[in-house]
Amino acid sequence: MTPRLTKRILTISLIVCLLGYAIWFSRNQADHLTAMSKLAEQRTAASEPAEPKQTIEEPTSKVYSKRIVEYHMNVKLEDSPIGKTLQGSQSVTWTNPGKNIVNELYFHLYPNAFASKQSTFIQESGGKLRGDVMKEGSYGSMEITDMQTEEGMSLMKRMQYVQPDDNNPNDRTLMKVRLSQPVKPGQSITLNMKFNVKMPGVFARMGVAGNFVMAGQWFPKLAVYEPAGMRGRTTEGWNIHQYHGNSEFYSDFGTYNVRIQVPEAYKVAASGFPTKSAAQQDGYKTYQYYAEDVHDFAWAASPDFIYAEQPFSAPNVPGVRIKLYLDPAHKDLQERYFHAAKVALARYSEWYGEYPYSTLSIVVPPKEGNGAGGMEYPTLITAFGAMDDNPGYDLERTVVHEIGHQYFYGMLASNEFEEAWLDEGFTSYAEDRVMETEYGIVANLPIESSYMTDPAPLSLFAWKYKDSNQYAENVYTRGKLVLIALEKQVGAKTMAKIMKTYTKKWAFRHPTTSDFQRVVEQVTKKDWTDFFNQYVYKGFMTDYAVESITAKKVDNNGTSAYESKVILRKKGGDYPQVPVVFMFKDGTSVKRTWDGASTTIQYTLTHKTPLDWVMIDPQDTMVLENKRINNYMKAQIDEAVKTRINFSTAKLIESILNALGW
Template sequence: MNELYFHLYPNAFASMETTFMKESGGKLRNDSMPSNGYGSMTLKGMKTENGLSLMNRLEYVQPDDGNIKDKTLMKVRLPRPVKGGESITLSMQYEVQLPKIFARMGTAGNFVMAGQWFPKISVYEPANTRGRSTEGWNLHQYHGNSEFYADFGIYSVRIHVPKNYTVAATGFPVQPAQNKNGEKVYQFYADDVHDFAWSASPDFIVAEEPFSSAEVPGVRIKLYLDPAHKDLKERYFYAAKAALKYFSRWYGTYPYSTLSIVVPPEAGNGAGGMEYPTLVTAFGAKDESPGYDLERTVIHEIGHQYFYGMLASNEFEEAWLDEGFTSYAEDKLMEQEYGVIPSLPVQSTLISTPAPLTQDAWKYTLPNQYALNVYYRGKMVLKTIEQSVGKSTMNKIMARYTGKYRFGHPTTSDFQKIVEQATGKSWKSYFDQYVYGEQMADFAVDQITVQKKKSGSNPLFESAITISKNGGNYDKIPILFTFKDGHKLKKIWDGSGKSAVFKLQYTSPLAWAMVDPSYNIVLDNKHMNNYLKADMDKDVLFRWNESITKLIETLLGSLSW
């Protein structure tokens, strides 16, 4: 093999013409690029061990979109080939002009977040990696909606900063920071990780606590706080400990000796809520008394130590394996530790543009489509499996998946196989519809007709109710029928066929019918047609009001996000 590829991620911020900037419009989440906030990476030298310069053997490549203004992926033609099993050593010299933070990396005032800051070699996949039949490079540019993919290894990183700065980093320092020549020098080391990030600021308030539990042999939790959150240490520590303890119990021991939490300043919020191996960032510290988002973010990013960190899936191609799984784990722990129950009926209603979960991250192009599919729909797909197989089997599925693919690069079909092994049946139809496909569930009460069968003192009415399936399949669909005298009747539809007609004979006419009255069908994103009154099918606006009222009544039972 005679070529290597490197990700030069900082070049995403080099101009408005890069693929990242064109796709994102200079905005990520709710953070926009500050003026004059451009950043880039300049490679100043690249040599082999023999001292041969490779600078005239470099070429920027754009396999995803052919945008020649994009310099986030670079090919190096080697002077002689590297054979399978052989190693090659290259030395590089480079300069990173840090962007102003809006998308993960850069500076905000004194605060520096160095993530994706060094030339990182791409992943070369041997045959059978992630289902590929022949070996080769996995190559993608940096996109507005995409994160990363890398191989495991060792990082030994020395960082020089002004002497009033504190540095937080992946891994741990192997010696105390040294002050020399007017600067402070840190020496960090990390192994069995696939990335290295660091953050620096003269303003950090630092705290450190040891933690161990039956599942965690011993971790030093390090907190690097923006001063605005100096009084919130306990909340960060508590959330981190809960996450380490329970994620270790559910998904396998946290094997690293440190976990660092960086809390950026408000202006650095774009660097917040981000995962790196053994280092996570919380949201920007703007509020002295934030809500549960503080804990939720810390727990989410620590969840990524599994779904991203140890289960190093390809985030370019199957982002849901990181974000959907982490969101599922986050919800579970938020409920257990803080009693915060997600309002899945509201969240599913937001999913207006469902798309396959296995599509490339940058192909979710509609507003919020990436987040709503990869995080929310992905999580709901898992929640639906949990409802179908039961919590105990689901726990086994997650334990097997995280056990088998620890320090690997799992795919969606690897997960599907685990589900099938654990349940002893095929899940092809479910995965085809909801994971590889773009289905949501949608069950509706379509029509109600009432006929008077008998008049007089013993009247009899026949009510015919049409229930239809407008989306994907689902096994057992509960329906609630309520008659005008208040009598209620529950039935289950097996969901076979496109629709079903229920004929009910009773002394009173039907007042209304509702499919899935408790909103248990997590993947149903159109709740407005769940409910129909016997005499209102023509009045669409009225139906909406009534349906929203029903939805709100349900939500108020367990109100939280």
């Protein structure tokens, strides 16, 4: 999700020349860019504030993605009678990656999710997200004020809001533009646009809280055109969805060159890296950022940020500048933020491949800006709002989790509309590994599996879940548990190979669940169709139960003994090795392993003393087992205990009947 006008032709021409070095039509402009950057530094040195100087960087020659899109943008943060607004312009170039002629483009206009109570986002979410509530009357919106071709032809009358998911005529988060000229395969089109954004009170990842501004999903963003074969498509076409209460985002990789104007007291954090020192003029400060091989661009601004920067390198992190933008309430916690970022980068790069970017920014919002917290953007993350001066390990966990998204959201860029678990479930799995390895915090998996009260397929579109609780339960927690269950079966070493193979093979390529399954099968040389069908494409959990115990006294070669028959039943998905323990009255235990394939199995055991109890999975190794209450059965219940149980049951029934009668 991306962060939250003027002299257009001259400005864009200059930017293209300066930064064209890293793009398709590079013509040796690197020296020009360096000279212009030095000139800008000389001109602004006298007016540079006390804010620590950021390192000025240049584009690299390494290209990771296909760079389907290219944005050159200008945005100005202004105060107006209706609140804080963004005045923006952009020149966006799109290259047709398919084999067919394209006659229209689609743009996501995410701020319109907050335009009224009738938008699809508000209707589905009820104006609530992750515990935050949209303030009454605090609306936001986006208006396209101009759209032209490079030749100067207006496309304003060719724009149309569309609602492919729910036909809600009041939803304006997706726009179609009919082009004046078709775009042939491999050819490009450039549109010049102007737009205004009214910022809502901070909620659902973007907005304003006092002086704090989070610009996420703040510009008209092109949808993804998928060629045949991409993500399993049989025919090429646009992947288009509205902004839903549960959904996040999906975009093409490209380059971003962005000029951000803010009041002179503000400091700016943004995706990518600065290519010039900030320049001041007429009460405003202008920042210039550049990002490449990313699919979004976000920025945050506040006059209150306490800025700190530390370099970091590791075997698979050639060199990264970690930039911290702290709310003053957490000014004494900066080393904890830096340490969490460093261990996360080191571990993730070791496990999943090299971190390819030169920067990573961490924004800590103020307490009242918590709605913008706990979110990921390319090379920029937000922690939760600075509510507590002693936040416990939630501080580290949030940073570790959001940095994990730099891989599964940032580099792999799976479709979060349609397969959110590939981002959230995988990131939650990776987060747990870092928290255990670096901080000794081990997830309580039996408790987490018991939370799975409403399992559903992981492959559902985000808005197809019943509500935000079912979405989070499955996409985050059950998704993670499915990966751990896979690891339990293949072993930690093989699972590490699976994850690294998947992330390195599919980086910058928008993988799907089936792509991940193929990697699992390639690495293990085994068919995993049943596992994926049950636990991914369907909402299965593991549920093995002790159904009955019967016993009788028998003669065993002239010796008195007891024959016990135990029936176990499979009520959920398959598990290949189900451990079972039988405990006898004399303390003797017998262990068995059931292959878990059949619906039921009967065990007959003969022993000198009666069977005392039976327990399935006593060590809690089956992480997808969510109904452990039926894993245990005692052969006999003491009469006094039985009486208490019967009495309690009777009282419970009596209470229910009384309540119904009332």
